Amino acid sequence: MNFWHDPRLMNLTAMIAAVLAALSLVYATFVAIMRLPAFDFRSIEVRASKDQGLRHVNLPALRANALPGLKGGFFTLNLETARRQFETVPWVRRAQIARHWPDRLVVMVEEHVPLALWVDGRGINSYGEWFAANPAEFEQYGNLPELNGPPGTEQYVAQRFRHFTDWFAPLDLKPQVVELSPRYAWRITMTNQVVVELGREQNDKVLKYRVDRLIAHYDEIKTRWGAAPTQVDLRYPNGFAIKVSGVKFLSEPAVDGVLKQ
Numbered sequence: 001m002n003f004w005h006d007p008r009l010m011n012l013t014a015m016i017a018a019v020l021a022a023l024s025l026v027y028a029t030f031v032a033i034m035r036l037p038a039f040d041f042r043s044i045e046v047r048a049s050k051d052q053g054l055r056h057v058n059l060p061a062l063r064a065n066a067l068p069g070l071k072g073g074f075f076t077l078n079l080e081t082a083r084r085q086f087e088t089v090p091w092v093r094r095a096q097i098a099r100h101w102p103d104r105l106v107v108m109v110e111e112h113v114p115l116a117l118w119v120d121g122r123g124i125n126s127y128g129e130w131f132a133a134n135p136a137e138f139e140q141y142g143n144l145p146e147l148n149g150p151p152g153t154e155q156y157v158a159q160r161f162r163h164f165t166d167w168f169a170p171l172d173l174k175p176q177v178v179e180l181s182p183r184y185a186w187r188i189t190m191t192n193q194v195v196v197e198l199g200r201e202q203n204d205k206v207l208k209y210r211v212d213r214l215i216a217h218y219d220e221i222k223t224r225w226g227a228a229p230t231q232v233d234l235r236y237p238n239g240f241a242i243k244v245s246g247v248k249f250l251s252e253p254a255v256d257g258v259l260k261q
Contacts, residue, residue, distance in 0.1 A: 042103035042104065043103065043105070044059070044062070044067075044104075044106075044107060045100075045105070045106045045107065046058070046059060046062060046107050046109060047106065047107070047108050047109070048109060048110075048111070049094070049096065049108040049109060049110040050110055052111070054109060054111055055091075055111065055140070056090070056091035056133075056137060057089060057092055057109050061089055061090065061091075062086065062107070065088060065089040065090070066085050066086045066088065066089050069085040069088075070085060074099055074101075074103060077099070077105070079097045079099075082097045082105075083095050083096065083097050086107055086109070090131075090132065090133050090134070091111050091112050091133060091137075092109055092110075092111065092112075093110045093111060093125065093127075093131070094109075094110040095107055095108065095109055095110075096108040112125040112129075112131045113125055113126045114126075114138060114141055114144060115144075115145075115158060115162075116144050116146060116147045116161060116178075117144045117145070117146050117147070118130055118146075118147055118148070118154060119146060119147070119148035121135055124158050127155075127158075128154060128155035128156075128157075128158035128159055129154070130154050143176075145161065145175060145176050145177065146176070146177045146178075147161055147177075147178050147179075148177075148178070148180065149179070149180035150180065150182055150184075153180055157178060157180050160178065160180075160186070160207075161175060161178045163208075164178060164211075167208060167211045167212075168188075168190070168196075170215055171215060171218055173190045173191075173192070173194060173196075174191045175188050175189070175190060175191075176189055176190060176191045177189040183200065184200055184201070185197075185198070185199050185200045186198035186199065186200075186201075193230070194228070194229065194230055194231070194232065195230070195231045195232070196214075196231075196232045196234065197231075197232070197233045197234060197235055198210060198211075198234050198235070199234065199235035210234040210235075211234070213234070213239075213240065214232060214234060214240060221242060221244075225244045226244075227245060227246070228244075229242040229243060229244050230243055230245045231243035
């Protein structure tokens with residue numbers, strides 16, 4: 001069949017071409033309308049996504065760090081790109097973006113809540129994630145604990161810090177410095193400067209077992225030596241070693257699981 005000699009086929013092709021041209025014109029007109037200044041955002045509202053409010057994120061910070069990167073109006077703004085842009089702002093952990101007709105952009109912000117400081121000065125939040133901020137801003141939170149460990153262990157060390165805080169609470173000891181050595185051995189310095197050597201984890205229960213052993217004999221130690229220990233070494237398989245400030249004595253065999261030095 002010859003296309004040029006079939007009027008019906010030629011008419012159908014012409015009609016399809018006309019429809020496509022009309023649709024293209026409608027689409028181009030619609031895109032042009034959506035990009036008109038009338039559909040630009042007139043206001044940006046910032047809200048806290050959780051009950052703790054916002055201590056560090058404000059409009060000036062967003063204006064300086066996020067707004068220059070936003071492209072588009074009410075219809076054309078890419079919300080995923082905008083979200084990533086807002087999450088580049090210091091102290092913003094997570095952002096949620098929503099359009100509110102006719103010209104308002106609402107930004108729900110979750111701030112980082114510092115749990116501790118990494119040894120290099122970065123903040124470690126309550127999720128074990130690191131974030132950068134002005135060191136002076138951390139001073140608002142008092143004397144934050146310090147964490148340290150091999151690269152990539154931030155979440156692991158932060159998780160163990162929370163465990164140690166709970167485990168030592170019965171002794172009124174609070175971790176101030178938690179260190180994980182390159183050999184993955186734990187060392188804790190408490191807020192009262194008591195140093196605890198926990199050693200390495202042979203399994204997921206060994207550290208808790210060592211701490212519980214210290215708790216069981218702690219009152220006995222204070223009663224016997226008249227003071228709390230300044231250093232505790234829990235790395236022994238069947239006991240532990242202690243150092244008590246101002247007390248001098250020779251090494252003795254373990255008594256009730258307590259090694260003295």
